[in-house]
Amino acid sequence: MSGILPRLVRQGLTDLALHPRASIGAVFSLTLITFLVGLFFMTLVTLDRQLGMARVETVFQVYWRPGTDIGRIRSAWAEYLHLPGFVAVKTYTPEQAMAELGARLGRSGASAGQLFPFLPADSALPATALVSLVPQGPDPEKWAKETEAYFRSQPGVARVAGTPVRDEMGRAWKNVSRYVIWPSVAFMTVMLGLTVGNTLRLLVLARAHEIEILQLVGAFNRHIRLPFIVSGAVLGIGGGLFALLLLYILHAQIAEVLNFPPLFLRIHFPPPPMSALLVLAPAATAAISGALAVKG
Amino acid sequence: MLRHNENKMRLPWRATNLVLLRPLPYSLSRMIRVRHLSHSFGQHQALSDVSFSLGKGEFVFLSGPSGAGKTTLLRILHAALPIQRGEAIVADFNLVRLPSASVPLLRRQVGVVFQDFKILPLRTVEENISLPLELRGLSDTHMERRVRAVCIALGLEERLKVKCRDISGGEQQRVAIARALVTNPKVLLADEPTGNLDPALSLRLMELFKQFQTYGATVLFATHSRELMGHYPEAHVMHLESGRITAANWPGAGVAHALRAGALRENFAVPGPGNAR
Structure with a gap:
């Protein structure tokens, strides 16, 4: 019995090559949805870091x-x-x-x-x-006004641009972030799971005939599911990595576009744990969806 | 028209290869027991009060016109359809109380050949035939030996590495048969397995099924080809019409009027070797 597991894993990999159109379509869908989630993460991280920085x-x-x-x-x-x-x-x-x-x-x-x-x-x-x-003192708003007035009063000064807008946004963000970040991450992960699940369900539907034959020759559900789990995980990792690459290229282009007065916002790339989540979440959800899509 | 004996002389098989496929001795004397089995699809009654039993190594033709319930009966016997009324025991598995997790165990004892092949077109002949062996975790060497043996018997040895989408319909049918035979099933259910084959090839395959019977496998062979049945006048025949067994020529069939082979042939115009049409 020891030979079954490696065979089924190998089959999961070779199945991808047997159905190239379906596999490419699935990777494409996974890439797009993961890229969108990545963009959302990038926005969250940027808001959190930049507006959070305004507090100090x-x-x-x-x-x-x-x-x-x-x-x-x-x-x-x-x-x-x-x-x-x-x-x-x-x-x-x-x-x-x-x-x-x-x-x-x-x-x-x-x-x-x-x-x-x-x-x-x-x-x-x-x-x-x-x-x-x-900011100094108990009232940062008052301090900001006084400091701006100080700069403006200096001889030869034409204009002073502060970051009060950002400060206000920062304070607002401080109030809502604790209620926004993790629920948003959870929501996006659920959305990612549902979309990936449906993509995998379509892939499984396309191979319903194959599943029927496997059942007819005495395959246990675990034997049928394992290749789909492997295929799903590979597709998920592929989609996640492609999305991360696209996100990296986009970030390189737009990192500084909002870094001007009075915003001074530098766009941040999702940190390593979040980037890893962008690869692992689709891989895990695709693997789980692959297993669930194969009904007993 | 080829005659049974003539055809046997021309067979290119090497029967010694089939020794590899010889099954282990069975402990059960009754391989299939069906009692008062009924099944309906909505308003349509596909099977009505069907009862029969088949012993180890018995070969029975299941005859009847299209829509008589042959396929429904075969599907029930390998748990592809649930039992609605009555009971069935196949290879010691009681299908009435069979949990879904045990269905694969039943199917490992029952080889099934379908009229529509049910093979994987993107995989090679070898991969299709070895599929049930792979699921049993056999070593590559063991699998290769068994696949080769059955392929030689079925004349597929030259096509082992060819994808099934690239072979003819007749060859695809043989692949499906090879896949059912390669595991040495205790019970072999065949649903019009020769439907896509020419008469000569049909007879060759029939010989293979008969060989399996001699090794102890119980074979239920659905066909509406009187010509094919005519080549085996000694074989048991069970005739289905509108979901009922209307005639049979051996005592295992649950019909009051069990008929002798000659009477069945007369009643249902089953041709013998001498009057094949």
Whole structure:
């Protein structure tokens, strides 16, 4: 009897090759649904990390008027290092800002005139500073307003963009996240299970004739189910891995698209445990669905 | 028209190969016992009060026109249909009280050949025939030996590695028969197994079934071919019409008027070797 198990496992694998259209269709469906669930996870993770970060850190972007004395600006930057709750500061002189812009436009080293020939020759980008601070005192909202007023009062400052919107979202998120994240993950997992289950049921239906024959020659249900469990697990892993690859490619393209003032949202890839869930959940649900779809 | 004896002389089989398939001695003397079996599909009464019993090594033709209930009876006997009324015991399995988990155990004792083959077209001849052996966990060497033996007997040895979708209907039928025989079943149920074969091949296959009978297998062979039955005048025949046994030529059949072979032939125009039509 020892030879049955490896044979049935091998049969589960070779069955995939015997029914290439059905197998490809199933992997395609699994990839799409897992990709959608992955997108949802990515959104959740991004909200949680970025808005969660707002609870401990607020970013202000300070713009100076063009032509303001750079010495005065540099002394203001030095002053920021001693602000209460200081975390980090990132600064751009007009030249650095232009170089950064040129690099982003794919024309490193180009002057303002070369980048924007339609603008007057003396046009320049403003000096800027991105200051990250930890909110002080019991009322973060009041602190944010006062700090913004402080930056605005400095000589030569044209505009201050804070992250109060994000802060408010962060506070809102803090309130709802505990009720949202895990129920959402559970809901998406159930949805994934149902969809994968139906996909596998279709695959089993396509092979009903084969199941009937196996039953007629004296196969126990476990013998019929095992190849479907193996096939389901392989299809699930394949679909999950493809979805993860698509998600990775998408993430590489959109990671920074919301990282601008006043949002400063960096899109995060689902962490390893969640990524593993994206492969293991479809594999497990496909394997279970394969077993359940074969009725006794 | 081929005559039984002439055909036997021409058989290319090597009977010694079948020694490999010789079953173990059976402990039961009655392999199939059916009492007052009735079955209906909605308003249609497919079987009515059917009773008979078959002993170890008996061979019985189940004759009757289409719709007489032959297939229903065979399906009940391998637990593909539940028993609605009456009782049936097959290879010591009481089908009335058979739990679903035990159905595979019954089917391992009962070989079934269907008119519509029921083979896997995407798998090779060898894979189809070895399917029931695989499920029993036999070693590759043992499986190969048995599959080869039955394939030689059925003239399929050259087609072992060919996918079943690429072989002829007659060959597919032989694959189905080989799959039923390869496990040495105690009981062999055949539903028009020669329906897709030419007369010569039908007779060759009949010889194989008869050989199994001599090894102790009980064979219930459904057919409506009088010509085929005519080649075996000594065989037992049970005639079904509208779900009832209307005639039979051996005492095991539960009909009051058990008939002798000659009388059955006269009553139902079953041709003998001399008057095959």
